[in-house]
Amino acid sequence: MKDLSLHLLDILENSAKAGATEVAIRLAWGKEWLDLEIADNGPGFPDSVKADPTDPFRTTRTERKVGLGLALLRAAAEQTGGSLELGTAKEGGVWLRARFQFNHLDAKPLGRLEDALNAAMLAWPKLNLSVRIGPDREEVLNTKEIKAQLGDVEIGNSQVQVFLYQLLRQELAPLYEWAAALSLNTGKPE
Amino acid sequence: MKSLDELRKIRDEVKKNLEMRAGEHRAKIVVGMGTCGIAAGARETMRAFLEALDAAAITDVAVTATGCAGFCDQEPLVDVEMKGQPAVRYGRVDTAAVRKSVQEHIVGGKKVDALVIG
Numbered sequence: 274m275k276d277l278s279l280h281l282l283d284i285l286e287n288s289a290k291a292g293a294t295e296v297a298i299r300l301a302w303g304k305e306w307l308d309l310e311i312a313d314n315g316p317g318f319p320d321s322v323k324a325d326p327t328d329p330f331r332t333t334r335t336e337r338k339v340g341l342g343l344a345l346l347r348a349a350a351e352q353t354g355g356s357l358e359l360g361t362a363k364e365g366g367v368w369l370r371a372r373f374q375f376n377h378l379d380a381k382p383l384g385r386l387e388d389a390l391n392a393a394m395l396a397w398p399k400l401n402l403s404v405r406i407g408p409d410r411e412e413v414l415n416t417k418e419i420k421a422q423l424g425d426v427e428i429g430n431s432q433v434q435v436f437l438y439q440l441l442r443q444e445l446a447p448l449y450e451w452a453a454a455l456s457l458n459t460g461k462p463e
Numbered sequence: 464m465k466s467l468d469e470l471r472k473i474r475d476e477v478k479k480n481l482e483m484r485a486g487e488h489r490a491k492i493v494v495g496m497g498t499c500g501i502a503a504g505a506r507e508t509m510r511a512f513l514e515a516l517d518a519a520a521i522t523d524v525a526v527t528a529t530g531c532a533g534f535c536d537q538e539p540l541v542d543v544e545m546k547g548q549p550a551v552r553y554g555r556v557d558t559a560a561v562r563k564s565v566q567e568h569i570v571g572g573k574k575v576d577a578l579v580i581g
Contacts, residue, residue, distance in 0.1 A: 279501070388506040395509070396496045396528035422470050426477045427488075429525045431516040436473050438513065440466055 274345060276384025277309065277373075282392055283342045284311050284369070289397035291315035291333070293366055295417075299405045300386070302451055305376045306355075315366035318359075326359055326367075346371055353377040376455045383452050387441035390414070394437070395429055406444050413444040480522045487546055489523045490569055495540035497531030503538035504557065511561040512541075519570060537580050543568055554580035 274280050281298070288296045293315030301308045322331045327347045332340030346369075347357040355372040362368035373380055393402060394416055404414040414437070420428055427433075481487070494500070494509045509526065516524055532540055537554030543564060544550040551574045553564060560578055568574050 282501070385506070388510060392496050392501075392506055392509065392528060395494075395526060396530075398527075418467070419470060422467055423474050424478075426474050426481070427525050429527050430477055430488075430522070431513050431524045431526050432473055432477055432522045433470075434526060435513045435517040436470065438510070 274349070274381070276382045277349070278384030278386045278389040280342075280346050280349060280371070281309065281311075281386060282389040284346065285389070285393045285397070285400070285402075287342060288313040288315055288367070289393075289400045291366070293400060295364060295401045295403065297362075297364070297403045297405070298390075299410055300445075300448060301406075301408055301410060302375070302448060303408060305374050305455060307373045307375050307448075307452075308370055309373070310368075310370045312362035312364055312368040313366040314362070314364035317361055317366045327357065343369075349373070349381055352379040375452060376457055378457050380456065380458070382456065382458065383449065386445055386448075387438055390441055391434065391438055395434070398428065404441075404444075406448065414441065477522050487523070488525045489521070489546055491525045491527065491542075491544045493542040493544070493550075494526065494528050495530070495532055495538055496528035497535075497538075499531050499535035500538045500540065505539040507558065508539040508541065508556050508561060511558040512565065515561055515565040516569075519565060521565075521569065524569065534580065540580075543574070545569070545572070552580055553578040 285296060293313035296311060296313040299310040318326050319333060322333060325331060327343045329339050329341050329344040332338065334340050350357045350371045350373055353374040354377055355374050358370045360368045390402060390404060401417040402414065403412060405412050416428065423433065492512055494505055496505050512526060534540060534554065539556045541553045541556045542550045543553065553560065556578065563575050564578060
């Protein structure tokens with residue numbers, strides 16, 4: 274996966290497919306570390322997978338015997354000198370924290386994180402997202418709250434989506450600035 | 464969450480506009496967002512739709528996403544369903560095609576034959 278936003282979308286798809294209705298996404302960074310923490314209220318890892326969820330041959334997929342998402346996420350983190358920790362969320366489902374050392378030559382770019390969140394909101398409307406960004410982990414987006422405020426108006430309404438997209442870009446700006454300053458890769462964002 | 468006030472303002476604006484159209488969305492757009500779609504640029508396509516609709520001040524269109532439809536080589540796929548009409552499926556929808564479909568189909572009411580697949 275070219276950038277971290279694709280990993281984010283992939284992990285959120287895991288939560289959606291597992292039937293979770295709430296997922297908390299936390300992005301925190303400092304010095305050269307970036308933490309991506311995701312916790313959902315799904316059923317958690319089944320016994321068949323629990324022993325090593327990052328093993329590509331242990332998967333809950335039914336159409337084939339290989340699931341690469343967590344394996345690739347672990348590789349992405351470890352190739353920067355970081356790590357992937359997995360466990361049980363306090364909400365009951367899967368908890369994971371991927372830590373990346375961002376000033377590493379093999380650190381993937383962030384990509385457009387707001388696109389991943391936007392796509393998740395629209396592709397999996399039953400999965401509510403709670404997004405916290407920054408060292409204080411302030412909650413900047415909560416789709417449950419948004420839907421409550423919107424009432425009859427659909428979250429997929431184009432005007433609402435443009436607003437949320439701009440809101441996310443604003444909240445992500447400090448992260449993007451930090452990443453641009455630290456990154457050793459001068460590849461242009463796509 | 465900050466900006467809930469702004470969100471409420473948007474909600475009220477959208478509601479007002481919807482009321483003018485008897486509470487109906489003028490159209491529904493479904494963007495293929497399976498792995499094949501994403502690889503082909505569906506996220507950019509979706510963003511382009513949202514921006515084009517916003518630029519044209521259209522507020523009564525709903526945008527959703529779906530998974531892989533099996534026409535992977537035609538991704539990004541976009542289904543445009545105008546109210547009261549059958550859905551039209553567009554293939555290989557890049558940002559230029561997005562602009563065309565918004566102008567000609569959603570605003571103008573006429574589907575873009577060059578983009579239609581199956």
